[in-house]
Amino acid sequence: MAIQKPKANPLKALIQKARKPKAQKKLPLFEAMRDGETPTDSMLQRSAKDHLWMHFTRHSPFQDGDMNIIAKGDGIYLWDTKGHKVIDGLSGLFAVNAGHGRKELAEAAAKQMLELDFMPLWGYAHPRAVELAERLVSYAPEGLTRIFFTTGGGEAVESAWKIAKQYFKLTGQPTKTKVISRMTAYHGTSHGALSITGIAAMKQAFEPLVPSTFRVPNTNWFRAPEGFKSEEEFGIWAANRIEEAILFEGPETVAAFYVEPIQNSGGCITAHPAYFKRVREICDKYDVVLVADETITGYGRTGEMFGCQRYGIEPDMMITAKAITSGAQPLGALFMKDKFFEPFTKGTTTFPHGYTFAAHPVACAVALANLDIYDRERLVDNVRTNSPVFRKTLEKLKDLPIVGDVRGDGYFFAIELVSDKATMQRLTPDQRERILRGYLNPAMYKAGLYARADDRGDAVVQLAPPLTCGPAEFDQMEAILRPLLEEAWKKL
Ligand SMILES: Cc1ncc(COP(=O)(O)O)c(C=O)c1O
Numbered sequence: 001m002a003i004q005k006p007k008a009n010p011l012k013a014l015i016q017k018a019r020k021p022k023a024q025k026k027l028p029l030f031e032a033m034r035d036g037e038t039p040t041d042s043m044l045q046r047s048a049k050d051h052l053w054m055h056f057t058r059h060s061p062f063q064d065g066d067m068n069i070i071a072k073g074d075g076i077y078l079w080d081t082k083g084h085k086v087i088d089g090l091s092g093l094f095a096v097n098a099g100h101g102r103k104e105l106a107e108a109a110a111k112q113m114l115e116l117d118f119m120p121l122w123g124y125a126h127p128r129a130v131e132l133a134e135r136l137v138s139y140a141p142e143g144l145t146r147i148f149f150t151t152g153g154g155e156a157v158e159s160a161w162k163i164a165k166q167y168f169k170l171t172g173q174p175t176k177t178k179v180i181s182r183m184t185a186y187h188g189t190s191h192g193a194l195s196i197t198g199i200a201a202m203k204q205a206f207e208p209l210v211p212s213t214f215r216v217p218n219t220n221w222f223r224a225p226e227g228f229k230s231e232e233e234f235g236i237w238a239a240n241r242i243e244e245a246i247l248f249e250g251p252e253t254v255a256a257f258y259v260e261p262i263q264n265s266g267g268c269i270t271a272h273p274a275y276f277k278r279v280r281e282i283c284d285k286y287d288v289v290l291v292a293d294e295t296i297t298g299y300g301r302t303g304e305m306f307g308c309q310r311y312g313i314e315p316d317m318m319i320t321a322k323a324i325t326s327g328a329q330p331l332g333a334l335f336m337k338d339k340f341f342e343p344f345t346k347g348t349t350t351f352p353h354g355y356t357f358a359a360h361p362v363a364c365a366v367a368l369a370n371l372d373i374y375d376r377e378r379l380v381d382n383v384r385t386n387s388p389v390f391r392k393t394l395e396k397l398k399d400l401p402i403v404g405d406v407r408g409d410g411y412f413f414a415i416e417l418v419s420d421k422a423t424m425q426r427l428t429p430d431q432r433e434r435i436l437r438g439y440l441n442p443a444m445y446k447a448g449l450y451a452r453a454d455d456r457g458d459a460v461v462q463l464a465p466p467l468t469c470g471p472a473e474f475d476q477m478e479a480i481l482r483p484l485l486e487e488a489w490k491k492l
Pocket residue numbers: 151152153154155157186187188189260264293294295296321322
């Protein structure tokens with residue numbers, strides 16, 4: 001009998017093919033580094049152009065030109081891969097409050113990595129999270145005794161909304177879900193946080209967003225409608241618009257109002273203390289959660305540990321991030337009154353929300369070391385002492401025809417640019433494009449200052465340097481800006 005040959009297994013060939021080691025792609029930067037070469041600027045430029053997608057960044061200029069690749073930071077200075085040195089006039093992104101290159105933050109991170117590199121906060125705690133939560137409460141505005149950690153500001157914005165919604169569901173007011181926030185305010189990019197954000201141009205590409213958010217006027221006194229006798233009167237008017245919105249929507253449907261102590265977008269928009277007092281009254285009257293978004297203003301930027309303390313704001317919840325670690329690790333902390341936590345202490349009730357890397361042990365260790373620096377070097381006192389000098393130095397620029405307003409507080413100022421000082425004429429879209437993006441941003445960098453010329457509201461140049469700097473650095477910044485603003489005027 002003829003022996004039948006077994007049929008070839010068709011899977012075998014496939015399995016053998018899959019088992020063959022795949023040749024890793026030959027990519028030039030990676031190859032060079034594997035050969036022990038130090039990457040040059042041109043290698044990094046090529047690779048970044050091929051593979052990197054930067055945030056909130058127009059990439060078209062990099063088709064022909066180079067990007068700035070920042071390679072080193074020390075104190076208030078940054079260096080790029082071409083060796084160009086600039087003052088960090090923005091603390092990275094309102095984060096590096098203790099200045100760059102802090103050895104003790106690096107040491108705290110290394111120590112923590114060897115002790116406990118990672119544990120999430122899901123069902124288990126770890127010592128650094130416990131220690132940090134209590135330490136944060138020690139600095140906090142009265143009554144904020146509970147901390148929910150995130151990895152950044154936007155997640156804390158999102159978490160505050162979700163906590164408020166579930167809290168009201170658990171306490172017998174299930175229809176309280178809506179959020180009121182201010183025009184031009186930025187609160188983050190996830191769908192919830194973006195819905196709370198008040199910048200239409202940032203939202204259009206992603207509509208429809210999460211429904212049930214509404215905007216009220218902000219407190220930009222420089223751009224206030226005519227007819228107000230004082231900033232206080234204007235502030236009370238603006239606060240009353242919140243009451244109007246609550247009544248229009250129905251108080252039984254409104255969960256929270258979000259406000260920054262100094263609003264970043266639109267250019268360091270401050271408010272009269274009477275505004276915040278009235279906001280508190282309104283939130284109390286209609287049982288609306290007052291959420292202070294201190295993503296930027298937290299940790300000393302205003303001259304108090306928190307802006308709420310400086311302006312007499314009494315929040316129910318407070319969002320912080322960025323400078324909690326002086327930017328050396330990603331971390332956010334949402335502070336709140338214990339009443340929001342209370343319903344979650346019963347039975348099977350849980351807040352079904354969290355982030356893998358929130359309260360990362362390394363981030364918490366770095367935050368604790370950062371707060372040690374704050375205490376030892378009295379960084380917040382430095383801001384309080386020197387802020388009036390910073391303001392005065394920048395106000396010297398008011399003699400230039402293009403400077404309409406200098407506003408802000410602490411180490412957080414905006415210079416608003418106008419095309420006619422007498423009429424406070426705004427820059428046109430074409431002028432903003434040419435002057436801010438086309439000229440000022442690259443020119444400031446070239447002249448040695450990393451700062452931000454921005455037009456999410458009106459056209460402004462913003463400065464928020466590390467809290468370690470002082471009058472000598474303010475003078476340097478003013479000296480760099482002056483000729484550039486003179487040139488900008490000629491280019492209008
Ligand atoms: C006021 C405010 N809220 C929220 C955010 C979002 O924070 P993050 O980028 O850490 O998510 C920012 C970011 O700059 C902010 O300025």
